[in-house]
Amino acid sequence: MKGIVLGQYYPADSVIHRLDPRIKIILALIYIVCSFLCRNIFSFVLLFMSSIVLILVSRIPLKIVFRSLRAIIFIMLFTAVLNVFWTKGEPENLLVSWKFINIYTEGIYNAVFIVVRIVSMIIGSSIFMTYTTTPIQLTDGIERLLSPLKKLHVPVHEFAMMMTIALRFIPIIVEETQKIMSAQKARGADFSSGSLMKRAKALVPVLIPLFISAFRRAGDLATAMTCRCYRGGKGRTKMTVLKCRARDYVMLAVSAAFTAAVVVINIYSFGYTM
Amino acid sequence: MTPVRIKMSKITVENVSYVYSAGTPFEVKALDDINLSIEENRITGIIGHTGSGKSTLVQMFNGLVRPDEGRILLDGADIWENPKEIGKVRFKVGLVMQYPEYQLFEETVKADIAFGPKNMGLDEDEIKNRVSECAGFVGLGQNELDKSPFDLSGGQKRRAAIAGVMAMKPEVLVLDEPAAGLDPAGRASIFDGIVKYKNSTGAAVIIVSHSMEDMAKYCDYLIVMADAKVFMTGDRDTVFSNSSQLENIGLDIPQITKVMTLLCEAGVNVSKSIYTVEDAERALLKLFGGVR
């Protein structure tokens, strides 16, 4: 169980890995917006190409990217099929007509566009955030991006601290769950046979000790934090300070240019528009 | 001529190997071609560093971990012969894991100890008998049995958890660090309970512990593991007379054994395989008597 990896962070040395997490969050948002701005074949081709460039630049193996796409393959197929059957196009573009089913060229276009949009969105946001940024960097980035909200009494620091502690304890709790399950199995507990009801009941001997232990840990941790002079975000400083470097500004500029390109292509182009 | 009866070992481990997280960067060889046997009516101690493979090994005895290679034989039969029947093996080979008090969950101690026997499908009377008998082994009285397990002291919780495994009346009782973190009185009451169980049932008992002094005191036979392999086996006299080898692989030896070994090295004529204070006292008194 020591092999547990949180999130999908893939350690590699790339420009994207080294970007400021705040910038990466912003870039991911811009990328998602762009994928929604795309309207015609040219902008979608541009979007798809950019995804491929991102994969190459981030040095994340294709295998790993495909694995995460496989998880949503059904959603993609489902939306594609819906678009094929439900889009109503111009009468001259009718491809197939059988009983109540009408398929138009527009429907095919839409289906392809939607799939490209979803795929690019997933690739873009996961490359900027989960693959190249550790959960702790992400939390840190979110805390700092949201810190202006502190003035409005939004508990940004507390939220970030909760995230950090959750990230710290997830592997511990996972390991503990397995240990308790083994211990109860050794006393003859059976988690894998019988009706759904029976299986749910069989989990009681696991859940109760797990909850008790989680509360005990929480209590211990609270005491330890108090002893280390923790009193919330007030007066707290930080060892690591995030600093935007040249590469961060370059990436922002690139993404602004990309957005502009998408908009321009949408306006001055021909062919089918979504 | 009377036929010679060959006595079969309770558990035989045959050419067992196991690898953790195979195919990942975290791959670790936990056990490497292990062969050993465990006998009835005897306390066998397993000694070794964290990561020497001993915790993996004990989880194999009751089928929680399945060997990648090799076989585990219980009474001569491979426990993985029919994987669906592995549950039955768990009733015959009871395993007490580290810090077992964290598995207590029932409303009363009594009910918690009864959890295992209930899973075996025993009838009410039999369960009741077993609960009180096993509570007796570990020194828990009626007063404690009616309490919530969460109201017990740390040492009592540990003993309740151990009684919960004993109540299945396993023919092999395996305990991983049963006394870890307890004070001397707590340790003694745990080991007393284990010895009582062995004497009353004749079971094969296996104890894993880092405490050499406890091992020397309670175990009849020792298995020393190092780097996923069996390093040494033998009765305790044999193992502790090789204390320098134990120290070479970084294990502690009982203080008394250390004293006797140092005396030997200083040219004093005493036995090296002494590991209890009583034996050392006797040997040294003789020595002083001889001098005077």
Place this chain on the structure above:
Amino acid sequence: MAYIKISDLNFSYRDDDGNFIPVLKDISLEIEKGEYIAVLGHNGSGKSTLAKLLNMVIDDYEGMTGKIEINGKDITSPEITEDEIYELRKDVGMVFQNPDNQLVATIVEEDVAFGPENLGLPREEIRRRVDDALATVGMSEYARHEPHRLSGGQKQRVAIAGIIAMMPECMIFDESTAMLDPIGRKEVIETIEKLNRERHITVLSITHYMDEAVRAGRVIVLNDGNILLDGTPSYIFSKPDLLREAGLDLPQCADLMLRLKKRGIPLEGDFNTPEQCVRSLLNALHK
């Protein structure tokens, strides 16, 4: 003036029915700066409560009477301010039993920085202290590791580094070795000794391992909330009957030597380690 001065301390906690259960009874104690003290006692002897009181991290003080002064300041006084309590926690650091339950961050150095960050120190100062603390406990090369991949002893050393980075004058170890294997215990004990020796940090190590007590300069034995014995390890081990009463065992070495002495063999010196025993035995043999 003693660094820590405890006078007539009584403490009772309230059980679920509201009854007061006494845990510490009439404890009076003085601890000098730079001392290395082991506090021994069986489970439930009150030693953990004593530790927590020294950091004022107990929920309910209703059952407390008496006084605890640290560095001349009465921390039990009702007038003490919150800021003074924080000052106290900075000066008296605590390391607990379970290493998993005291590490906050998912990266070793970020965890060590947690305390100094809470103190509101400037960034460069935190960096300096974190690097220094990790070097002191020998964990520098693990600075960017995740705690859950470390061994128990390593995690506990990270926890110690987290306290050192706050530059305390005194450190309390509340059974910090109880959950470790022998190698982990050794790592932690050596770290504790180093802190006492090189940084002159006052150490209060709560334990029930006799072999740890042997290494301290002074041993205090608690039994049912009372101080039963207080003295050097050799003195403590010369009272085997009292120790057994407190649910503790003599180390094998001391046990053997005391038995032989009782039989009239003239043994001299300390019997804390096998080497000392052998020296004393050889002396007696060659007489």
